[in-house]
Amino acid sequence: MSTTDLPLILGIESSCDETGVGLVRGCELLSDQVASSVAEHARFGGVVPEVASRAHLEAMTPTLHRALDGAGVKLADVDAIAVTAGPGLAGALLVGVSAAKAYALALDKPLYGVNHLVGHVAVDQLEHGPLPKPTVALLVSGGHTSLLLVRDLATDVRLLGDTVDDAAGEAYDKVARLLDLPYPGGPPIDRAAREGDPSAIRFPRGKWGDGTYDFSFSGLKTAVARWVEESERSGSPLSVPDVAAAFQEAVVDVLTRKAVDACRAHGVEHLVISGGVAANSRLRALAEERCARAGIELRVPRPRLCTDNGAMIAALGAEVVAAGLPPSTLDLATDTSLPVSQVLAG
Amino acid sequence: MLLLAFDTATPAVTAAVCEPDGAAVRIRAAASAVDARRHGELLAPGIRDVLARADASPADLTHIAVGIGPGPYTGLRVGLATAHALAEALGIACHGVATLDAIAHASGRDTPFIAASDARRKEVFWARYADSATRVGDIAVDRPADVPADGLPVIGHGARLYADVFGQDADAAEPLYPSAAALGEVAVLRLLAGAELPEPRPLYLRRPDAQVPGAPKRVSAVRGPAARA
Ligand SMILES: [Zn+2]
Numbered sequence: 375m376s377t378t379d380l381p382l383i384l385g386i387e388s389s390c391d392e393t394g395v396g397l398v399r400g401c402e403l404l405s406d407q408v409a410s411s412v413a414e415h416a417r418f419g420g421v422v423p424e425v426a427s428r429a430h431l432e433a434m435t436p437t438l439h440r441a442l443d444g445a446g447v448k449l450a451d452v453d454a455i456a457v458t459a460g461p462g463l464a465g466a467l468l469v470g471v472s473a474a475k476a477y478a479l480a481l482d483k484p485l486y487g488v489n490h491l492v493g494h495v496a497v498d499q500l501e502h503g504p505l506p507k508p509t510v511a512l513l514v515s516g517g518h519t520s521l522l523l524v525r526d527l528a529t530d531v532r533l534l535g536d537t538v539d540d541a542a543g544e545a546y547d548k549v550a551r552l553l554d555l556p557y558p559g560g561p562p563i564d565r566a567a568r569e570g571d572p573s574a575i576r577f578p579r580g581k582w583g584d585g586t587y588d589f590s591f592s593g594l595k596t597a598v599a600r601w602v603e604e605s606e607r608s609g610s611p612l613s614v615p616d617v618a619a620a621f622q623e624a625v626v627d628v629l630t631r632k633a634v635d636a637c638r639a640h641g642v643e644h645l646v647i648s649g650g651v652a653a654n655s656r657l658r659a660l661a662e663e664r665c666a667r668a669g670i671e672l673r674v675p676r677p678r679l680c681t682d683n684g685a686m687i688a689a690l691g692a693e694v695v696a697a698g699l700p701p702s703t704l705d706l707a708t709d710t711s712l713p714v715s716q717v718l719a720g
Numbered sequence: 721m722l723l724l725a726f727d728t729a730t731p732a733v734t735a736a737v738c739e740p741d742g743a744a745v746r747i748r749a750a751a752s753a754v755d756a757r758r759h760g761e762l763l764a765p766g767i768r769d770v771l772a773r774a775d776a777s778p779a780d781l782t783h784i785a786v787g788i789g790p791g792p793y794t795g796l797r798v799g800l801a802t803a804h805a806l807a808e809a810l811g812i813a814c815h816g817v818a819t820l821d822a823i824a825h826a827s828g829r830d831t832p833f834i835a836a837s838d839a840r841r842k843e844v845f846w847a848r849y850a851d852s853a854t855r856v857g858d859i860a861v862d863r864p865a866d867v868p869a870d871g872l873p874v875i876g877h878g879a880r881l882y883a884d885v886f887g888q889d890a891d892a893a894e895p896l897y898p899s900a901a902a903l904g905e906v907a908v909l910r911l912l913a914g915a916e917l918p919e920p921r922p923l924y925l926r927r928p929d930a931q932v933p934g935a936p937k938r939v940s941a942v943r944g945p946a947a948r949a
Pocket of ligand 1: 490494515517681683
């Protein structure tokens with residue numbers, strides 16, 4: 375069957391600060407449009423839910439237009455609608471879900487409320503083709519830090535571990551603030567770290583070797599804060615590149631170690647890394663190195679697909695439709711803490 | 721003209737299908753539920769149900785009228801996001817109606833009064849009306865004690881909540897919430913009269929709550945220029 379025979383899936387994402395609309399057939403990406411409100415949050419040093427929700431409402435229709443134009447299709451051509459039902463910010467999720475229900479109702483097409491986290495894994499299919507079964511997935515972003523065992527994208531996703539406090543991307547944002555670097559903190563820390571010596575300072579690795587697949591970054595953040603204060607008190611010059619490099623090393627060391635451990639423990643030979651932090655150059659480099667040594671095939675979607683977008687939701691929608699799962703009903707509720715094992719909400 | 725009206729700016733989730741009937745408005749079907757926490761779950765099924773009871777399909781609709789508040793934002797946006805998406809998918813016109821105007825219309829009053837809804841945080845959204853069809857001035861948000869009621873009757877859920885402040889009987893506040901039937905009537909009558917209706921964009925009246933964080937603990941140490949990205 376050629377991809378033109380596969381259903382055309384519209385994906386809608388609004389769980390945080392990106393309004394995403396994507397169109398997908400099977401593993402083929404037809405278009406992917408994102409409107410971000412990140413600039414409006416910058417002066418607050420983090421996502422302000424009300425600001426994000428207002429922006430989603432403003433951006434939804436224009437973003438849809440751009441996505442349809444990009445794919446050269448009409449809304450009436452869409453065969454099914456997938457939308458992020460959770461996890462995410464309550465008010466933000468509601469905008470996307472309300473719009474998706476209205477499209478489904480107006481077009482008389484099935485609606486699927488899907489899990490944002492699993493979407494981050496599914497998106498890799500748009501770049502590298504069908505996901506090998508099973509696969510371990512490491513999701514790292516400003517909102518999540520999770521290790522998943524994915525036996526089937528539509529029907530069998532298990533949580534192996536999660537952060538017990540801050541998400542990795544959140545730690546980047548907080549440390550960027552400590553170092554007077556801009557928000558969001560990932561790119562500027564990555565850039566600064568390239569000039570620094572990662573072994574100049576040994577920052578703590580939270581939950582290192584504790585036998586779980588959980589993560590903790592609040593102790594690391596505190597250690598960086600102490601280091602910065604200490605250098606201020608002693609009057610010794612603070613090397614931002616060294617602090618950035620040492621902080622980044624501590625984060626990616628524990629992320630890649632636990633991801634590779636999880637693959638080994640479950641006899642899995644494929645690892646996907648996705649989420650906004652997957653764009654981090656040091657994370658990619660260290661993961662490649664450790665996966666190569668462990669005989670694990672590493673798949674990392676291009677940065678554009680790693681951050682929140684509608685295509686990832688459409689990609690998961692395509693899987694769910696292909697698996698023949700029942701559509702959501704129009705009374706679908708959003709779930710701010712939808713567990714990752716629940717691929718389809720409700 | 722076949723118009724779908726709905727409003728989610730108050731604890732009520734309300735939808736109606738209506739059409740002109742001579743110079744009046746015929747309500748083909750209407751339904752309301754009061755549940756401040758479930759706007760997102762109730763609205764789409766409510767719309768589907770009133771359409772079915774009106775013996776209409778979405779493709780039969782020619783206009784949408786949506787309550788633009790003011791009202792607590794999360795619920796308010798459910799209505800607006802739904803309206804934008806329906807209008808887009810059906811290729812039909814979408815108009816806004818101030819939610820207080822729908823409450824005022826439903827009161828049927830022909831003498832001056834104030835309509836007030838709950839703005840939370842011990843405040844009300846309010847406006848003054850000369851009669852049920854005529855708002856005088858803009859909608860505002862204030863503490864109940866600061867609303868210049870001047871002895872006028874006050875209607876709406878805000879009037880019920882702060883009946884003691886407004887010095888009137890709590891039962892005098894009816895109607896408490898907008899009905900989509902009233903909102904649809906307002907829209908159809910104004911469209912028939914060739915009057916302008918507001919854009920379907922939310923009346924927020926308040927800025928988002930957000931604090932610009934204070935400067936981080938100052939670090940007076942020297943920093944490399946590379947870090948100033
Ligand atoms: Zn995400």
